[in-house]
Amino acid sequence: MSDLNKLTIAGARDALAKGETTAVELTEACLSAIDGSGALNAFVHNTPEMARDMAKAADARLQAGNAAPMTGIPVGVKDLFCVRGVPSQSASRILDGFLPQYESTVTQNLWDQGAVMLGKLNQDEFGMGSSTENSAYGATVNPWKLDDGVARTSGGSSGGSAAAVAADLCLGATATDTGGSIRQPAAFTGTVGLRPTYGRVSRWGVIAYASSLDQAGPITKTVRDAAIMLGTMASCDAKDSTSADRPVPDYEAALTGDIRGKRIGIPREYRIEGLSDEIDALWGQTAQMLKDAGAEIVDISLPHAKYALPAYYVIAPAEASSNLARYDGVRYGRRAKLGAGDGVVEMYEKTRAEGFGKEVQRRVMVGTYVLSAGFYDAYYNRARKVRALIKRDFDQAYASGIDAILAPTTPSSAFALGSADASNPVEMYLNDVFTVTLNLAGLPGISVPVALDRQGLPLGMQLIGRPWDEGGLLNLAQAVESAAGFTQKPSRWW
Template sequence: MSDLNKLTIAGARDALAKGETSAVELTEACISAIDASGALNAFVHGTPDMARQMAAAADQRIKAGNAQPMTGIPVGVKDLFCVKNVPSQSASRILDGFLPQYESTVTQNLWDQGAVMLGKLNQDEFGMGSSTENSVYGATVNPWKLGDGVARTAGGSSGGSAAAVAADLCLGATATDTGGSIRQPAAFTGTVGLRPTYGRVSRWGVIAYASSLDQAGPITKTVRDAAIMLGAMASVDAKDSTSAERPVPDYEAALTGDIRGKKIGIPKEYRIEGLSDEIDGLWSRTAEMLKDAGAEIVDISLPHAKYALPAYYVIAPAEASSNLARYDGVRYGRRAKLGAGDGVVEMYEKTRAEGFGPEVRRRVMIGTYVLSAGFYDAYYNRARRVRALIKRDFDQAYASGIDAILAPTTPSSAFALGSADSSNPVEMYLNDVFTVTLNLAGLPGISVPVSLDQQGLPLGMQLIGRPWEEGELLNFAQVLENASGFVAKPTRWW
């Protein structure tokens, strides 16, 4: 078989089972693709020797008849998942040299199934950003490039994961979503990005940004691949107190393609001022696709959705300021050089000033401010109350019989690196306008590529599901995937 790296997870799994290829051959194809992809800056820590060993072990497992769905499948790992004895920096200078002596639950679950690790993927520092420009490694470049030659963002914070999957450097990738960091990059790169219900996938061993919002999930080439990979990543985990005591269902078996009689909600509050006619038209067309498949389209109201963005940018920085206080240069990571007479306070100050990038410093300062005496009730507690109202809106919508909600993933296609969109913090934060509500409510969501815009860049639509109903959500997504017929791939230029 040729172009093995272009296979889907499902296609590779079937080819491995039939003996049409081997895990070693599949892995070598991906390693070669990674070696030739430097211009994308997606992979930041390669692990080719480790990959070859894991692939050889996977082939033995397949030969012995002990294969599982992810056995022999080469994947990339976002840099904030701790992998034992592999650099895990969360794209931050302050964790330079950090080699975890433990394995995150998500990656351990993948390795237990026999998946193959190709290396670590680029991201925004600690997951803070929407373009991967806030990375110590430099920005990831979107594989989609137009005739103008302009380098565009692959999104963020999981831009490296999305770019690697879109460019066929790996068959799937782990990612995390705190305010849209799986779904937005997926929409920008023509890939599928799934954010599970909060608590469905363990956060243990995932370098934290905002603990009540962070959730790990897969970025893949197809909806079926997302179902397969989520099934491997998800588990009940005693090491994570927020892990739900729920068995992991067979998500792939839920892909029946039958959505007859189901109700899809269209939230009127998502028709924001300035929404382009192109995005609005695509929204209407995808609703018609689901209607043609037998679903009922219902207008709904999520009255507090308009407050989601400001509430998110109070709660997330507040949790970040608490989580990032652990980086002090004492136990691990970078430590600044100290001058004569410097004490522990100076060491903290200099280490953090050198180690944290500007966006991280900005959010830590915001978070410290909203948690400070005199402002805690005015900002943080008020944001928490808004969060509860946003969750109640979704609860009421689902209680009324709605099975899923359809909305755009992003307000535009991928913007240029270094543009006004990426250099203005407030403009950057607006990229999360359609995605942060899910994180505040803890709900599952998936972005599915459905079209190219007038320029020729991919656009995604987002489906929002009931809590713990990822199987049903994936089934809706596959119907949309099939109906849209999106098969476009970026022209190779890197």
């Protein structure tokens, strides 16, 4: 078989089972693609020897007849997942040289099934960003490039994961979503991005940004692949106190294609000022696709959605300021060079000034401010109350019989790298306007590519599901995927 790296997870799994290819051949095809992808800057720590060893073990497992769904499937790992003995920096200079001696639960689940690790993927530092420009490794470039030659963002913070999948460097990739960091990059790159219910996937061994919002999930080429990969990533984990003690369903079996009678809500508050006519029209077309497949489209209200973005940008930095306090130059990672008279305070200050990027510094300072005496009630406590109201809005919508909610994933297609005004970070934060609500409510969401815009860049639509109903959400997403028929791929320029 040729172009093995272009296979889907499901396609590769079937080819491996039939003996049409081997895990070693599949892995070599991906490693070759990675070697020629330097211009994208998606992979930042390559592990070719580890990949070859894992592929050989997978082939032995296939021959023994005890293969699992992900056996022999080459995947990329976002840099904030700790992998034993592999650099895990979360794209931050402050974690230079950090080699974890333990394995994140998500990656352990993948390796237990026989998946193959190709390397670590680029991201925004500690997951803070929407463009992968806030990275110690430099920005990842979107594989979708138009005739204008402009380098565009692959989104963030999981931009490396999305770019690698879109460019067929790997068959799937792990990612995390704190405010849209799986779904937004997927929309920008024409891939599928699934953010599960909070607690469905263990956070143990995942370098934290905001602990009540972070959740791991897959970025894949198809909805079926997302179902397969989530089934392996998800588990109940005693090492993570927020991990839900719930059995993991067979998500692939949930893809029946039958969505008749499902009620899909269209939130009127998502029709924000400045929403482009193109995205608004695509929203209506996607709703019609679901209606044609037998679903009922219902107008709903999420009255507190308009407060989600400011609430998120209080809560997330507050948690970040607490989580990132552990990086002090004492135990691991970078330590600044000190002068003759410097003490421990100077070591902290210099190490953090050198190690943290500008965006991380900004969010840590905002978070420290909103948690400080005199401002805690005015900002953080108020944001927590707004979060409760946002969750209540979703609860009421689902209690009324709504099965899922349909909305745009992003307010635009991929923008040019460097186009956001660095002096006005709020401009970049607005990219999260459609995605942060479900993070605040802890709900599952998925972005599915549906069309190209007038320029020829991918656009995605997202479905927001009921808590713990990833199977039903995936089934609806597959209906959209099937009706939209999006099969376009970026032209190889890198």
